[in-house]
Amino acid sequence: MNLVPDYLFDSIYTIDIERLRARGVTLLLADLDNTLIPYSQKLPTDDIRAWRDRLKAAGITLFILSNSRKPGRAKRFAEALGVPYMGHAGKPKPGGFRRAMAQMERKPQETAIVGDQIFTDIWGGNNAGVLTLMVKPIEFGTLFRRARYGVETPFRTRAKEGGTL
Numbered sequence: 001m002n003l004v005p006d007y008l009f010d011s012i013y014t015i016d017i018e019r020l021r022a023r024g025v026t027l028l029l030a031d032l033d034n035t036l037i038p039y040s041q042k043l044p045t046d047d048i049r050a051w052r053d054r055l056k057a058a059g060i061t062l063f064i065l066s067n068s069r070k071p072g073r074a075k076r077f078a079e080a081l082g083v084p085y086m087g088h089a090g091k092p093k094p095g096g097f098r099r100a101m102a103q104m105e106r107k108p109q110e111t112a113i114v115g116d117q118i119f120t121d122i123w124g125g126n127n128a129g130v131l132t133l134m135v136k137p138i139e140f141g142t143l144f145r146r147a148r149y150g151v152e153t154p155f156r157t158r159a160k161e162g163g164t165l
């Protein structure tokens with residue numbers, strides 16, 4: 001059971017895309033809620049569109065891997081962004097990661113996950129054998145989310161800061 005992310009970033013925008021590609025990563029699985037957009041938002045921003053374009057230009061495919069149970073949420077976002085997706089992904093179980101990699105014909109060593117939660121995104125990514133990149137949640141919102149962030153802190157602090165990716 002490995003709950004420690006490989007690398008820690010302030011946000012998706014501080015991930016060094018060129019270095020990620022240089023490590024052999026060509027598939028980036030991304031959590032949706034509080035990683036790409038806040039829970040209150042539905043559609044990709046211009047910043048996310050530009051980020052997707054930079055990934056694509058570097059040779060990295062973006063894939064939305066979401067646990068959201070809200071009907072259509074991952075679908076609506078991913079279709080607006082023009083990227084493949086999976087809702088109800090069942091993180092931290094490795095099945096969703098494996099199905100996404102099979103669909104995109106990538107191996108674990110060619111794949112990374114970026115997410116804001118230790119117990120779904122990072123644990124799941126470690127279970128599936130992919131590179132795990134943790135970002136800070138976009139917003140806390142509820143007391144529950146703030147408390148969970150506190151519980152996650154010991155694992156977060158053991159990750160490497162992103163500059164060494």
Ligand SMILES: [Mg+2]
Pocket residue numbers: 031032033034035115116117
């Ligand atoms: Mg999240």
